[in-house]
Amino acid sequence: xxxxxxxxxxxxxxxxxxxxxxxxxxxxxxxxxxxxxxxxxxxxxxxxxxxxxxxxxxxxxxxxxxxxxxxxxxxxxxxxxxxxxxxxxxxxxxxxxxxxxxxxxxxxxxxxxxxxxxxxxxxxxxxxxxxxxxxxxxxxxxxxxxxxxxxxxxxxxxxxxxxxxxxxxxxxxxxxxxxxxxxxxxxxxxxxxxxxxxxxxxxxxxxxxxxxxxxxxxxxxxxxxxxxxxxxxxxxxxxxxxxxxxxxxxxxxxxxxxxxxxxxxxxxxxxxxxxxxxxxxxxxxxxxxxxxxxxxxxxxxxxxxxxxxxxxxxxxxxxxxxxxxxx
Amino acid sequence: xxxxxxxxxxxxxxxxxxxxxxxxxxxxxxxxxxxxxxxxxxxxxxxxxxxxxxxxxxxxxxxxxxxxxxxxxxxxxxxxxxxxxxxxxxxxxxxxxxxxxxxxxxxxx
Numbered sequence: 238x239x240x241x242x243x244x245x246x247x248x249x250x251x252x253x254x255x256x257x258x259x260x261x262x263x264x265x266x267x268x269x270x271x272x273x274x275x276x277x278x279x280x281x282x283x284x285x286x287x288x289x290x291x292x293x294x295x296x297x298x299x300x301x302x303x304x305x306x307x308x309x310x311x312x313x314x315x316x317x318x319x320x321x322x323x324x325x326x327x328x329x330x331x332x333x334x335x336x337x338x339x340x341x342x343x344x345x346x347x348x349x350x351x352x353x354x355x356x357x358x359x360x361x362x363x364x365x366x367x368x369x370x371x372x373x374x375x376x377x378x379x380x381x382x383x384x385x386x387x388x389x390x391x392x393x394x395x396x397x398x399x400x401x402x403x404x405x406x407x408x409x410x411x412x413x414x415x416x417x418x419x420x421x422x423x424x425x426x427x428x429x430x431x432x433x434x435x436x437x438x439x440x441x442x443x444x445x446x447x448x449x450x451x452x453x454x455x456x457x458x459x460x461x462x463x464x465x466x467x468x469x470x471x472x473x474x475x476x477x478x479x480x481x482x483x484x485x486x487x488x489x490x491x492x493x494x495x496x497x498x499x500x501x502x503x504x505x506x507x508x509x510x511x512x513x514x515x516x517x518x519x520x521x522x523x524x525x526x527x528x529x530x531x532x533x534x535x536x537x538x539x540x541x542x543x544x545x546x547x548x549x550x551x552x553x554x555x556x557x558x559x560x561x562x563x564x
Numbered sequence: 565x566x567x568x569x570x571x572x573x574x575x576x577x578x579x580x581x582x583x584x585x586x587x588x589x590x591x592x593x594x595x596x597x598x599x600x601x602x603x604x605x606x607x608x609x610x611x612x613x614x615x616x617x618x619x620x621x622x623x624x625x626x627x628x629x630x631x632x633x634x635x636x637x638x639x640x641x642x643x644x645x646x647x648x649x650x651x652x653x654x655x656x657x658x659x660x661x662x663x664x665x666x667x668x669x670x671x672x673x
Contacts, residue, residue: 477642481646481657484657
Protein backbone atom coordinates (compact mmCIF):
# COMPACT_ATOMS: atom_id res chain seq x y z
CA UNK A 238 0.00 0.00 0.00
CA UNK A 239 1.21 3.54 -0.59
CA UNK A 240 2.54 5.12 2.56
CA UNK A 241 0.51 8.30 2.12
CA UNK A 242 -2.79 9.45 0.72
CA UNK A 243 -2.54 10.93 -2.76
CA UNK A 244 -4.58 14.05 -3.49
CA UNK A 245 -8.17 13.44 -4.56
CA UNK A 246 -7.42 15.13 -7.87
CA UNK A 247 -3.78 14.94 -8.85
CA UNK A 248 -2.78 18.11 -10.72
CA UNK A 249 -1.46 17.64 -14.25
CA UNK A 250 0.85 20.43 -15.43
CA UNK A 251 1.81 20.82 -19.04
CA UNK A 252 5.13 22.23 -20.19
CA UNK A 253 4.91 23.20 -23.82
CA UNK A 254 6.93 25.35 -26.20
CA UNK A 255 8.37 25.06 -29.67
CA UNK A 256 11.24 22.75 -30.60
CA UNK A 257 14.45 23.80 -28.90
CA UNK A 258 12.83 26.42 -26.72
CA UNK A 259 14.21 24.98 -23.50
CA UNK A 260 11.40 22.85 -22.13
CA UNK A 261 13.63 20.01 -20.97
CA UNK A 262 16.20 22.37 -19.47
CA UNK A 263 13.43 24.12 -17.55
CA UNK A 264 12.00 20.81 -16.38
CA UNK A 265 15.44 19.69 -15.29
CA UNK A 266 15.78 22.82 -13.17
CA UNK A 267 12.33 22.45 -11.71
CA UNK A 268 12.82 18.81 -10.77
CA UNK A 269 15.77 19.85 -8.63
CA UNK A 270 13.30 21.75 -6.47
CA UNK A 271 12.45 19.63 -3.40
CA UNK A 272 8.83 20.74 -3.82
CA UNK A 273 8.64 18.48 -6.87
CA UNK A 274 10.22 15.48 -5.17
CA UNK A 275 7.01 13.48 -5.49
CA UNK A 276 6.26 14.35 -9.09
CA UNK A 277 5.75 11.93 -11.95
CA UNK A 278 6.97 13.02 -15.36
CA UNK A 279 5.66 12.11 -18.76
CA UNK A 280 7.68 13.11 -21.77
CA UNK A 281 6.53 13.11 -25.35
CA UNK A 282 9.23 13.37 -27.96
CA UNK A 283 8.98 13.84 -31.65
CA UNK A 284 11.30 11.51 -33.47
CA UNK A 285 12.28 7.91 -33.40
CA UNK A 286 14.81 8.14 -30.63
CA UNK A 287 13.88 9.84 -27.40
CA UNK A 288 16.69 11.79 -25.82
CA UNK A 289 15.12 14.32 -23.54
CA UNK A 290 14.64 11.89 -20.67
CA UNK A 291 18.38 11.19 -20.64
CA UNK A 292 19.04 14.91 -20.38
CA UNK A 293 16.92 15.12 -17.27
CA UNK A 294 19.32 12.91 -15.41
CA UNK A 295 16.50 11.08 -13.77
CA UNK A 296 15.10 7.85 -15.07
CA UNK A 297 12.84 6.01 -12.69
CA UNK A 298 9.55 4.24 -12.61
CA UNK A 299 7.53 7.47 -12.37
CA UNK A 300 9.04 8.76 -15.58
CA UNK A 301 7.25 7.68 -18.73
CA UNK A 302 8.45 8.31 -22.24
CA UNK A 303 6.06 8.45 -25.16
CA UNK A 304 8.45 8.42 -28.09
CA UNK A 305 6.00 7.49 -30.81
CA UNK A 306 5.31 10.92 -32.22
CA UNK A 307 3.58 14.18 -31.64
CA UNK A 308 1.26 14.09 -28.66
CA UNK A 309 -1.35 16.29 -30.25
CA UNK A 310 -2.28 14.20 -33.22
CA UNK A 311 -1.11 10.64 -32.96
CA UNK A 312 -1.10 9.32 -29.46
CA UNK A 313 -3.82 10.87 -27.38
CA UNK A 314 -5.01 7.37 -26.52
CA UNK A 315 -1.49 6.52 -25.54
CA UNK A 316 -1.32 9.56 -23.29
CA UNK A 317 -4.55 8.58 -21.51
CA UNK A 318 -3.29 4.99 -21.16
CA UNK A 319 0.07 6.13 -19.80
CA UNK A 320 -1.55 8.33 -17.15
CA UNK A 321 -4.04 5.61 -16.20
CA UNK A 322 -1.20 3.13 -15.95
CA UNK A 323 0.71 5.44 -13.62
CA UNK A 324 -2.43 5.89 -11.54
CA UNK A 325 -3.02 2.13 -11.29
CA UNK A 326 0.56 1.51 -10.26
CA UNK A 327 0.32 4.23 -7.65
CA UNK A 328 -2.85 2.68 -6.24
CA UNK A 329 -1.13 -0.70 -6.06
CA UNK A 330 1.95 0.80 -4.49
CA UNK A 331 4.15 -0.28 -7.40
CA UNK A 332 5.53 3.23 -7.98
CA UNK A 333 6.38 5.91 -5.46
CA UNK A 334 3.19 7.78 -4.63
CA UNK A 335 3.31 10.93 -6.70
CA UNK A 336 1.29 14.03 -5.92
CA UNK A 337 1.73 15.81 -9.23
CA UNK A 338 2.16 14.83 -12.87
CA UNK A 339 4.15 16.99 -15.28
CA UNK A 340 3.70 16.38 -19.00
CA UNK A 341 6.34 17.74 -21.34
CA UNK A 342 4.88 17.85 -24.82
CA UNK A 343 6.76 17.70 -28.07
CA UNK A 344 7.58 21.07 -29.58
CA UNK A 345 5.14 20.52 -32.40
CA UNK A 346 2.18 19.66 -30.21
CA UNK A 347 -1.00 21.66 -30.12
CA UNK A 348 -1.66 21.87 -26.37
CA UNK A 349 -5.44 21.70 -26.68
CA UNK A 350 -5.85 17.95 -27.33
CA UNK A 351 -3.52 17.19 -24.45
CA UNK A 352 -5.58 19.28 -22.04
CA UNK A 353 -8.77 17.88 -23.48
CA UNK A 354 -7.60 14.31 -22.90
CA UNK A 355 -7.21 14.89 -19.19
CA UNK A 356 -10.59 16.53 -18.84
CA UNK A 357 -12.61 14.39 -21.24
CA UNK A 358 -11.42 10.91 -20.34
CA UNK A 359 -13.98 9.34 -18.01
CA UNK A 360 -11.40 7.73 -15.74
CA UNK A 361 -8.84 10.50 -15.75
CA UNK A 362 -11.24 13.26 -14.88
CA UNK A 363 -12.17 11.52 -11.65
CA UNK A 364 -8.57 11.28 -10.47
CA UNK A 365 -6.72 14.12 -12.15
CA UNK A 366 -7.30 17.79 -12.76
CA UNK A 367 -5.58 20.24 -15.02
CA UNK A 368 -2.94 22.40 -13.41
CA UNK A 369 -1.16 25.32 -14.95
CA UNK A 370 0.19 25.32 -18.50
CA UNK A 371 3.76 26.61 -18.82
CA UNK A 372 5.01 27.72 -22.22
CA UNK A 373 8.66 28.33 -23.04
CA UNK A 374 9.61 30.80 -25.76
CA UNK A 375 13.19 31.19 -26.83
CA UNK A 376 14.52 34.62 -27.61
CA UNK A 377 16.61 33.36 -30.52
CA UNK A 378 13.80 31.89 -32.59
CA UNK A 379 10.86 33.86 -31.21
CA UNK A 380 7.38 33.05 -32.42
CA UNK A 381 7.92 32.22 -36.02
CA UNK A 382 5.58 29.23 -36.23
CA UNK A 383 1.79 29.01 -35.88
CA UNK A 384 2.23 26.23 -33.29
CA UNK A 385 4.21 28.55 -31.03
CA UNK A 386 1.52 31.26 -31.21
CA UNK A 387 -1.08 28.79 -30.00
CA UNK A 388 1.23 27.52 -27.28
CA UNK A 389 1.66 31.09 -26.00
CA UNK A 390 -2.06 31.76 -26.12
CA UNK A 391 -2.96 28.86 -23.83
CA UNK A 392 -0.20 29.54 -21.30
CA UNK A 393 -0.85 30.30 -17.64
CA UNK A 394 2.85 31.07 -17.22
CA UNK A 395 5.31 32.17 -19.88
CA UNK A 396 9.04 31.52 -19.63
CA UNK A 397 11.31 33.45 -21.94
CA UNK A 398 14.53 31.51 -22.48
CA UNK A 399 17.91 32.24 -24.06
CA UNK A 400 17.67 35.98 -23.51
CA UNK A 401 21.41 35.84 -22.78
CA UNK A 402 21.99 34.65 -26.37
CA UNK A 403 19.80 37.25 -28.01
CA UNK A 404 19.42 40.20 -25.60
CA UNK A 405 18.53 42.52 -28.45
CA UNK A 406 15.30 40.62 -29.08
CA UNK A 407 14.09 40.69 -25.52
CA UNK A 408 12.04 43.89 -25.60
CA UNK A 409 10.39 43.06 -28.88
CA UNK A 410 9.46 39.57 -27.69
CA UNK A 411 8.14 40.86 -24.39
CA UNK A 412 5.85 43.21 -26.24
CA UNK A 413 4.68 40.43 -28.52
CA UNK A 414 3.99 38.04 -25.66
CA UNK A 415 2.04 40.73 -23.82
CA UNK A 416 -0.07 41.34 -26.89
CA UNK A 417 -0.81 37.66 -27.35
CA UNK A 418 -1.37 36.77 -23.72
CA UNK A 419 -1.73 39.87 -21.56
CA UNK A 420 -2.55 38.00 -18.38
CA UNK A 421 0.11 35.30 -18.00
CA UNK A 422 3.06 36.17 -15.69
CA UNK A 423 6.35 36.25 -17.60
CA UNK A 424 9.53 34.66 -16.26
CA UNK A 425 13.09 34.82 -17.57
CA UNK A 426 14.94 31.51 -17.44
CA UNK A 427 18.39 32.96 -18.01
CA UNK A 428 18.13 35.63 -15.35
CA UNK A 429 15.80 34.41 -12.65
CA UNK A 430 15.72 31.53 -10.24
CA UNK A 431 12.46 29.83 -11.04
CA UNK A 432 10.94 27.44 -8.54
CA UNK A 433 8.08 25.01 -8.81
CA UNK A 434 5.74 27.32 -6.89
CA UNK A 435 6.32 30.09 -9.42
CA UNK A 436 5.08 28.01 -12.32
CA UNK A 437 2.80 25.37 -10.83
CA UNK A 438 1.03 27.42 -8.18
CA UNK A 439 -2.57 26.25 -8.15
CA UNK A 440 -3.83 29.79 -7.65
CA UNK A 441 -3.40 30.15 -11.37
CA UNK A 442 -6.42 27.94 -11.94
CA UNK A 443 -8.52 30.13 -9.69
CA UNK A 444 -7.25 33.51 -10.76
CA UNK A 445 -6.93 35.53 -7.61
CA UNK A 446 -5.05 38.11 -9.55
CA UNK A 447 -7.09 40.84 -11.09
CA UNK A 448 -7.74 40.40 -14.77
CA UNK A 449 -7.02 43.39 -16.94
CA UNK A 450 -10.08 45.21 -18.20
CA UNK A 451 -8.36 47.02 -21.02
CA UNK A 452 -5.84 44.60 -22.51
CA UNK A 453 -5.45 44.90 -26.26
CA UNK A 454 -3.05 43.42 -28.74
CA UNK A 455 -2.68 41.48 -31.94
CA UNK A 456 -0.20 39.48 -33.95
CA UNK A 457 -1.27 38.54 -37.43
CA UNK A 458 -4.79 37.22 -37.20
CA UNK A 459 -4.44 36.49 -33.47
CA UNK A 460 -5.93 39.16 -31.27
CA UNK A 461 -6.18 39.51 -27.50
CA UNK A 462 -8.75 41.80 -25.93
CA UNK A 463 -10.65 42.29 -22.70
CA UNK A 464 -14.33 43.04 -22.20
CA UNK A 465 -15.84 44.51 -19.05
CA UNK A 466 -19.48 44.49 -17.99
CA UNK A 467 -21.12 46.49 -15.25
CA UNK A 468 -23.62 44.79 -12.98
CA UNK A 469 -24.38 41.18 -12.19
CA UNK A 470 -24.94 38.88 -15.14
CA UNK A 471 -27.16 35.87 -15.61
CA UNK A 472 -25.02 32.74 -15.28
CA UNK A 473 -27.35 30.51 -17.27
CA UNK A 474 -27.54 32.88 -20.21
CA UNK A 475 -23.79 33.28 -20.14
CA UNK A 476 -23.54 29.49 -20.40
CA UNK A 477 -25.94 29.45 -23.34
CA UNK A 478 -23.83 32.08 -25.10
CA UNK A 479 -20.41 30.60 -24.41
CA UNK A 480 -21.39 27.04 -25.35
CA UNK A 481 -22.88 28.35 -28.59
CA UNK A 482 -19.79 30.43 -29.36
CA UNK A 483 -17.41 27.55 -28.69
CA UNK A 484 -19.50 25.09 -30.68
CA UNK A 485 -19.22 27.28 -33.78
CA UNK A 486 -15.89 29.04 -33.25
CA UNK A 487 -14.08 26.98 -30.58
CA UNK A 488 -11.07 26.30 -32.78
CA UNK A 489 -10.55 30.06 -33.11
CA UNK A 490 -11.11 30.94 -29.46
CA UNK A 491 -7.58 30.15 -28.34
CA UNK A 492 -8.31 31.30 -24.86
CA UNK A 493 -11.12 32.75 -22.79
CA UNK A 494 -10.62 33.66 -19.18
CA UNK A 495 -12.75 35.73 -16.91
CA UNK A 496 -13.95 36.82 -13.52
CA UNK A 497 -17.72 37.13 -13.50
CA UNK A 498 -20.05 38.99 -11.22
CA UNK A 499 -22.84 36.42 -11.21
CA UNK A 500 -26.34 37.40 -10.11
CA UNK A 501 -27.12 35.75 -6.78
CA UNK A 502 -23.48 35.10 -5.85
CA UNK A 503 -21.68 37.35 -3.38
CA UNK A 504 -18.25 36.36 -4.63
CA UNK A 505 -17.03 36.10 -8.23
CA UNK A 506 -16.91 33.08 -10.48
CA UNK A 507 -13.81 32.42 -12.57
CA UNK A 508 -14.17 30.80 -15.98
CA UNK A 509 -11.31 29.50 -18.00
CA UNK A 510 -11.40 27.90 -21.42
CA UNK A 511 -9.02 26.77 -24.14
CA UNK A 512 -10.69 26.31 -27.52
CA UNK A 513 -13.60 23.87 -27.04
CA UNK A 514 -12.52 23.01 -23.52
CA UNK A 515 -13.88 24.90 -20.51
CA UNK A 516 -12.66 24.07 -17.03
CA UNK A 517 -15.13 23.65 -14.17
CA UNK A 518 -16.02 27.19 -13.04
CA UNK A 519 -14.21 28.26 -9.89
CA UNK A 520 -16.20 29.91 -7.11
CA UNK A 521 -13.68 32.38 -5.76
CA UNK A 522 -13.59 33.16 -2.07
CA UNK A 523 -13.32 36.92 -2.60
CA UNK A 524 -12.96 39.62 -5.21
CA UNK A 525 -9.31 40.23 -6.12
CA UNK A 526 -9.74 44.02 -6.04
CA UNK A 527 -12.33 46.76 -5.65
CA UNK A 528 -13.54 46.42 -9.25
CA UNK A 529 -16.89 44.61 -9.29
CA UNK A 530 -17.25 44.44 -13.04
CA UNK A 531 -17.28 41.14 -14.88
CA UNK A 532 -14.09 40.96 -16.92
CA UNK A 533 -13.37 38.58 -19.77
CA UNK A 534 -10.10 38.24 -21.65
CA UNK A 535 -10.25 36.63 -25.09
CA UNK A 536 -7.41 35.50 -27.31
CA UNK A 537 -8.96 34.75 -30.67
CA UNK A 538 -7.75 33.93 -34.14
CA UNK A 539 -9.65 35.70 -36.86
CA UNK A 540 -12.77 36.60 -34.86
CA UNK A 541 -14.13 40.10 -34.61
CA UNK A 542 -13.99 41.70 -31.17
CA UNK A 543 -16.95 44.00 -31.82
CA UNK A 544 -19.14 41.10 -32.90
CA UNK A 545 -18.24 39.08 -29.80
CA UNK A 546 -19.01 41.96 -27.45
CA UNK A 547 -22.23 42.90 -29.18
CA UNK A 548 -23.35 39.28 -29.22
CA UNK A 549 -22.69 38.73 -25.52
CA UNK A 550 -24.50 41.94 -24.58
CA UNK A 551 -27.47 40.98 -26.75
CA UNK A 552 -27.71 37.55 -25.15
CA UNK A 553 -27.45 38.93 -21.62
CA UNK A 554 -29.82 41.82 -22.18
CA UNK A 555 -32.89 39.62 -22.34
CA UNK A 556 -31.91 37.08 -19.71
CA UNK A 557 -34.11 36.72 -16.63
CA UNK A 558 -31.43 38.29 -14.47
CA UNK A 559 -29.94 40.14 -17.39
CA UNK A 560 -27.18 42.59 -16.97
CA UNK A 561 -28.11 45.22 -14.42
CA UNK A 562 -26.32 47.93 -16.30
CA UNK A 563 -24.18 47.97 -19.36
CA UNK A 564 -20.78 49.67 -19.29
CA UNK B 565 -26.25 5.29 -18.39
CA UNK B 566 -29.91 4.87 -17.57
CA UNK B 567 -30.57 1.13 -17.41
CA UNK B 568 -34.11 1.54 -18.81
CA UNK B 569 -33.68 3.85 -21.75
CA UNK B 570 -29.99 3.65 -22.48
CA UNK B 571 -29.44 7.39 -22.37
CA UNK B 572 -25.80 8.11 -21.72
CA UNK B 573 -24.95 10.39 -18.87
CA UNK B 574 -22.77 13.03 -20.46
CA UNK B 575 -21.36 14.30 -17.16
CA UNK B 576 -18.34 16.50 -16.96
CA UNK B 577 -19.73 19.45 -18.89
CA UNK B 578 -18.68 22.75 -17.34
CA UNK B 579 -22.25 24.01 -17.24
CA UNK B 580 -23.17 20.93 -15.17
CA UNK B 581 -20.05 20.71 -13.05
CA UNK B 582 -20.25 18.28 -10.16
CA UNK B 583 -20.56 19.96 -6.79
CA UNK B 584 -17.24 19.96 -4.98
CA UNK B 585 -15.31 22.48 -2.93
CA UNK B 586 -14.32 25.56 -4.90
CA UNK B 587 -16.45 24.76 -7.95
CA UNK B 588 -19.32 27.02 -8.92
CA UNK B 589 -22.33 24.94 -9.88
CA UNK B 590 -26.06 24.85 -9.46
CA UNK B 591 -25.90 21.12 -9.06
CA UNK B 592 -25.80 21.16 -5.30
CA UNK B 593 -29.33 20.03 -4.42
CA UNK B 594 -32.41 18.81 -6.25
CA UNK B 595 -34.40 22.03 -5.87
CA UNK B 596 -31.60 24.20 -7.16
CA UNK B 597 -30.90 21.76 -9.98
CA UNK B 598 -34.55 21.76 -11.03
CA UNK B 599 -34.76 25.54 -10.93
CA UNK B 600 -31.63 25.81 -13.04
CA UNK B 601 -33.02 23.39 -15.63
CA UNK B 602 -36.19 25.45 -15.99
CA UNK B 603 -34.13 28.61 -16.31
CA UNK B 604 -31.85 26.94 -18.82
CA UNK B 605 -34.75 25.92 -21.04
CA UNK B 606 -36.11 29.49 -20.93
CA UNK B 607 -32.73 31.06 -21.74
CA UNK B 608 -31.89 28.66 -24.56
CA UNK B 609 -35.39 29.01 -25.99
CA UNK B 610 -34.84 32.73 -26.53
CA UNK B 611 -32.15 31.80 -29.02
CA UNK B 612 -33.57 28.56 -30.37
CA UNK B 613 -36.78 30.30 -31.44
CA UNK B 614 -34.74 32.09 -34.10
CA UNK B 615 -34.04 28.72 -35.68
CA UNK B 616 -37.59 27.37 -35.29
CA UNK B 617 -36.53 24.97 -32.56
CA UNK B 618 -38.11 24.17 -29.21
CA UNK B 619 -36.41 22.80 -26.11
CA UNK B 620 -38.03 21.01 -23.20
CA UNK B 621 -36.81 19.23 -20.11
CA UNK B 622 -36.95 15.46 -20.14
CA UNK B 623 -37.13 13.58 -16.87
CA UNK B 624 -34.84 16.14 -15.23
CA UNK B 625 -31.93 14.28 -16.81
CA UNK B 626 -31.81 15.35 -20.46
CA UNK B 627 -33.44 17.82 -22.81
CA UNK B 628 -35.55 17.22 -25.92
CA UNK B 629 -34.85 19.48 -28.87
CA UNK B 630 -37.56 19.55 -31.55
CA UNK B 631 -38.16 21.18 -34.91
CA UNK B 632 -41.52 22.53 -36.03
CA UNK B 633 -42.00 19.39 -38.09
CA UNK B 634 -41.40 17.11 -35.15
CA UNK B 635 -37.84 15.96 -35.70
CA UNK B 636 -36.28 15.52 -32.27
CA UNK B 637 -32.94 14.95 -30.64
CA UNK B 638 -32.15 14.19 -27.03
CA UNK B 639 -29.30 16.30 -25.67
CA UNK B 640 -27.48 16.02 -22.38
CA UNK B 641 -26.35 19.56 -21.81
CA UNK B 642 -25.78 22.98 -23.34
CA UNK B 643 -22.56 21.92 -25.01
CA UNK B 644 -24.36 19.15 -26.90
CA UNK B 645 -27.32 21.38 -27.63
CA UNK B 646 -25.73 23.43 -30.39
CA UNK B 647 -24.32 20.60 -32.44
CA UNK B 648 -27.76 18.91 -32.23
CA UNK B 649 -29.46 22.16 -33.26
CA UNK B 650 -27.19 22.46 -36.31
CA UNK B 651 -27.86 18.85 -37.21
CA UNK B 652 -31.65 19.28 -37.00
CA UNK B 653 -31.78 22.55 -38.90
CA UNK B 654 -28.95 21.87 -41.33
CA UNK B 655 -27.58 25.37 -40.79
CA UNK B 656 -24.92 26.88 -38.56
CA UNK B 657 -26.09 28.26 -35.23
CA UNK B 658 -23.74 31.21 -34.88
CA UNK B 659 -24.02 33.61 -31.94
CA UNK B 660 -22.12 36.19 -34.01
CA UNK B 661 -24.76 36.14 -36.75
CA UNK B 662 -25.87 39.80 -37.07
CA UNK B 663 -29.48 38.79 -37.77
CA UNK B 664 -29.67 36.75 -34.57
CA UNK B 665 -28.07 39.57 -32.59
CA UNK B 666 -30.56 42.10 -34.01
CA UNK B 667 -33.45 39.84 -33.04
CA UNK B 668 -32.14 39.49 -29.50
CA UNK B 669 -31.50 43.22 -29.21
CA UNK B 670 -35.05 43.83 -30.33
CA UNK B 671 -36.22 41.70 -27.44
CA UNK B 672 -37.17 38.50 -29.19
CA UNK B 673 -35.83 35.56 -31.13
